[in-house]
Amino acid sequence: MSTLFRIARRIGLPAVFLIGFFVFVGATAPWIVPHDPTSQDLMASNESFSLEHPLGTDHLGRDTMSRLIMGARTTLVAVATVILFAMCVGGLIGTLSGYVGGLVDEALMRFVDFGLSVPSMIVALAVIGVFGPGYWNMILALTIAWVPSYARLSRATVAATVHQPHIESLWVLGASHPRIIFRHLAPTALSAILVYASADAGVLALTIATLSFLGLGVQPPMAEWGQMLVDALPYLEESPRQVILPGLALTIMVIGFNLLGEGLALYRAPRAIGAKALERRRQLLLREGEI
Amino acid sequence: MLSIENLSVTFKDRASGEDIRACDGISLNVEAGELVGLVGESGCGKSTLGRTIVGLERASAGRVLINGVDVLTLRGSRRRQARLQAQYIFQDPYTALTPSQTIGQAIDEALQIAGEHNARARMLRARSLMEEVGLPLDILERQPRELSGGQRQRVCIARSLVVEPKVLICDEPVSSLDVSIRAQIMNLFLKLRDEKGLAILFIAHDLAVVRQAASRVYVMYLGQIMEAGPSASVYSQPLHPYTQSLLSAVPDPDPRIERQRRRILLEGDVPSPARPPSGCRFRTRCPAAASICASEPPVMSIGEASAHCHFAGTVRLMPAA
Numbered sequence: 001m002s003t004l005f006r007i008a009r010r011i012g013l014p015a016v017f018l019i020g021f022f023v024f025v026g027a028t029a030p031w032i033v034p035h036d037p038t039s040q041d042l043m044a045s046n047e048s049f050s051l052e053h054p055l056g057t058d059h060l061g062r063d064t065m066s067r068l069i070m071g072a073r074t075t076l077v078a079v080a081t082v083i084l085f086a087m088c089v090g091g092l093i094g095t096l097s098g099y100v101g102g103l104v105d106e107a108l109m110r111f112v113d114f115g116l117s118v119p120s121m122i123v124a125l126a127v128i129g130v131f132g133p134g135y136w137n138m139i140l141a142l143t144i145a146w147v148p149s150y151a152r153l154s155r156a157t158v159a160a161t162v163h164q165p166h167i168e169s170l171w172v173l174g175a176s177h178p179r180i181i182f183r184h185l186a187p188t189a190l191s192a193i194l195v196y197a198s199a200d201a202g203v204l205a206l207t208i209a210t211l212s213f214l215g216l217g218v219q220p221p222m223a224e225w226g227q228m229l230v231d232a233l234p235y236l237e238e239s240p241r242q243v244i245l246p247g248l249a250l251t252i253m254v255i256g257f258n259l260l261g262e263g264l265a266l267y268r269a270p271r272a273i274g275a276k277a278l279e280r281r282r283q284l285l286l287r288e289g290e291i
Numbered sequence: 292m293l294s295i296e297n298l299s300v301t302f303k304d305r306a307s308g309e310d311i312r313a314c315d316g317i318s319l320n321v322e323a324g325e326l327v328g329l330v331g332e333s334g335c336g337k338s339t340l341g342r343t344i345v346g347l348e349r350a351s352a353g354r355v356l357i358n359g360v361d362v363l364t365l366r367g368s369r370r371r372q373a374r375l376q377a378q379y380i381f382q383d384p385y386t387a388l389t390p391s392q393t394i395g396q397a398i399d400e401a402l403q404i405a406g407e408h409n410a411r412a413r414m415l416r417a418r419s420l421m422e423e424v425g426l427p428l429d430i431l432e433r434q435p436r437e438l439s440g441g442q443r444q445r446v447c448i449a450r451s452l453v454v455e456p457k458v459l460i461c462d463e464p465v466s467s468l469d470v471s472i473r474a475q476i477m478n479l480f481l482k483l484r485d486e487k488g489l490a491i492l493f494i495a496h497d498l499a500v501v502r503q504a505a506s507r508v509y510v511m512y513l514g515q516i517m518e519a520g521p522s523a524s525v526y527s528q529p530l531h532p533y534t535q536s537l538l539s540a541v542p543d544p545d546p547r548i549e550r551q552r553r554r555i556l557l558e559g560d561v562p563s564p565a566r567p568p569s570g571c572r573f574r575t576r577c578p579a580a581a582s583i584c585a586s587e588p589p590v591m592s593i594g595e596a597s598a599h600c601h602f603a604g605t606v607r608l609m610p611a612a
Contacts, residue, residue: 165387169447172345172379173454174371175404184389 011263018256022072029073035063037070038221046239058231058242068249070223075253078139078218079204083197085143090150091193095186097151098158099177109155115148121207128216138217142207146200153196154189161188195268199261202254209250225250292490293344293377293458294320298353300336300343309565313339315514316353321490323457326480328501328522329494330537331511334561337494338382340511341460344492345379346370358457377458378451383467384443388435394446395431401453420449424479441472448479459483459491465500477504499541502526510534513572514564520596530598533573535608555608571601579606 008016025032034054041061048056055065097108115123120142127141161167162185170180209226211217218224225246232242300314313336321327331337342348344355346362355362357376365373381387388397395417402413421428424445435443444464451459461480465473481504483489495501501508501522508525510518510533518531529535536555543549557576562568568575574584583601592603600606 165381165383166389168347169379169381169387169450170400170404171347173401173404173450174375179404 007267011267012259015256015259015263018252019260022076022253022256025069026073026076029069033063033066033069035066037062037066037223046235046242048239048241055245056239056241058228059235060231064228064242064245067223067228068225068245071225071228071246072249072253074218074222074224075205075208075250078135078142078208079201081139082142082146082204083201085139086146086150087190087193087197089143090147091154091186091189093147094151094154094156095158095181095189098155098189099162099181099185101159101162105155108151112148112151112155115145116152120145120149121210124207124211125216128211133216133219135218135222138208138211141211142204146204149200150193150197153193157189157192158185161185191268195261195264198264199258202257202261205250205253205257292321292323292325292358293492294354294356295340295344296354296356298340298343298355299351300339300348301351304565307565311563311565312514312567313564314343315564315567317511317514317516319492319509319516319519321458321492323490324484324488325507326484326491326493326505328498328505328508329492329511330496330498330501330508332561333496334564335511336514336564337496337511338462341379341462341492341494344458344460345377346374347379375454376456377460378454378456380444380447380451380459380461380464382463384440384447384464385435385467387447388443390435392435393431394433394435394438397435397446398431398450398453401450405454416453420452423452424449439472440468441476444468444476445479448483452483457488457490459489460494461491462494463496464493466495466497473500480504498526498537510537513561513567515572516591516599517573518596518598518600519591524596528596530592530596530603531573531600532577532579532602532606532608534598539608571599573600578608 039062041057043061044053044057045059045061046057047053047061050056053063053065055063055068057063058067093108093112097105097112123145124138124141127144128137131137131140167180167184170184208217209224209229212224212226213230215230218227220227228246229243232239232246236243296318298314298317299312302311302313303309304311315336317336317340319327319329329337329340339348343350344357344362350363353363357373360373362370362373362377388394392400398417398420399413402416407413407416417431418428421430426442426445426449430438430442430446435446438446459480464480465476468476477500480491480493484491493501493505498508505522507520508518508522509516510525510531512533518525518529518534520530525534526538529538536557539553539555543552555578557578559576562572562575569585570587571577571580571584571589574580577584579602581601587601589599589601589603591597591599598604
């Protein structure tokens with residue numbers, strides 16, 4: 001059994017396969033879509049399942065399956081971008097805050113407290129209100145809204161590590177501040193953040209859909225699940241398929257991210273060693289002649 | 292080699308805003324090739340003193356001379372160079388090594404920090420260091436969690452030797468180890484002292500540990516040195532009442548003597564270093580305290596063995612029956 005599969009099994013196969021599926025679909029989207037997700041065919045609007053359109057069409061005759069696939073890509077790219085930016089900015093603020101301590105720590109953390117005390121959706125709405133709706137403005141808004149929690153988390157990790165002897169001993173050996181921060185503290189903070197981020201990605205995907213649903217995020221004609229929902233709303237009674245499908249996709253993705261986050265958190269936690277592993281280890285030691 | 296003059300270290304208590312003087316006007320010195328003990332109860336400031344020497348805490352007053360250079364007055368890279376002459380061995384070897392690094396990587400990083408750019412030279416140096424502290428070479432491939440406490444402490448010692456220090460501050464380096472391992476690690480320190488001429492300041496809360504190894508002993512209480520002198524005289528004829536009470540707590544290996552042994556029991560607790568007693572620091576718990584002890588701080592008597600007490604040498608506490 002390959003190591004990769006063992007790791008996947010420990011994290012949880014459902015989570016890995018769900019997110020793996022979405023990532024695969026998102027990455028290959030432009031090549032696997034059966035139709036151009038933006039091309040309209042008003043003669044074939046609101047069609048149900050068919051061979052030509054496996055999941056039907058929307059009110060403008062666009063292929064639903066293609067739009068779902070492109071929507072996965074849009075969502076994943078947005079989620080990844082926001083998490084990447086928020087992790088870098090938040091991680092840096094948190095690491096500095098925890099490392100420098102004192103007044104700098106106090107000042108930065110009061111900003112973070114302010115950010116955390118306002119619901120992130122409100123922060124995002126406020127930023128979009130200032131800069132206007134649009135894809136990149138949504139990314140900016142969500143990044144600003146998400147930075148405080150990452151900053152707080154990495155600050156806590158760093159503050160707990162910085163006075164440990166293994167970090168202090170580096171200082172005694174003459175290590176520079178950048179070496180201690182970037183080679184030792186930041187990686188520790190990052191691994192803690194990653195677990196949080198993977199569980200958090202679901203919330204983020206939901207927020208992106210919400211903003212797009214409200215017309216503040218992804219703009220037409222770009223395919224996105226929240227937009228598909230709002231487009232389909234007037235036809236809810238005659239063609240519930242159009243609401244159910246993107247809703248289902250979003251739900252499954254959020255569940256996938258939540259499972260992944262939980263699996264990663266458990267993966268990092270220490271656990272009792274199983275009988276099989278214990279026997280394997282004993283055999284290894286026997287072969288090396290140590291017992 | 293290591294000389295500390297009137298060193299004070301003050302912390303601010305976050306909650307009350309009071310100044311806590313962890314070290315208050317401490318002077319001591321350690322010569323090259325000498326192992327000196329620094330003993331005292333938990334919280335007396337002995338670790339703070341050690342940490343200040345290597346730059347982990349900030350001194351509020353005084354001088355720290357390493358090899359004749361005052362580390363505290365220097366800035367930047369010159370300060371770094373000066374303080375590298377003193378290395379620190381942590382009490383707990385389990386947390387002193389980065390868990391995710393192999394021993395080889397940890398020593399390699401220390402060599403990189405020290406400015407060795409040649410990877411092959413680093414590898415050779417790592418191997419010779421392992422030999423020096425008595426570890427087999429395959430340890431370099433291991434993770435810290437695979438090693439025993441004694442092996443980890445040897446690794447920490449090897450890593451501190453990377454910068455070729457002149458002074459080694461050992462903060463209770465054997466107290467977290469098995470008793471059977473302690474002697475081995477102590478012997479390693481003695482070997483380094485003799486072969487490299489290291490000046491070793493050995494911090495311990497236990498007088499018995501340093502009895503054999505240290506040529507001189509400093510006894511600390513509440514941020515000040517209470518007694519200093521050659522081990523032989525401090526152990527056989529302690530001048531300060533505090534030292535006398537500490538020594539009375541050391542068990543005797545002979546059960547017949549041990550059964551009859553009487554301890555000097557001190558009353559009360561150690562006062563807060565934020566509000567130390569007037570005059571002599573020890574007076575609140577000293578059975579021999581007189582009125583002068585509250586009004587005037589004692590001066591250190593001068594001589595081979597010296598004590599920070601008005602009645603140094605004349606007082607002899609009798610164990611309670």
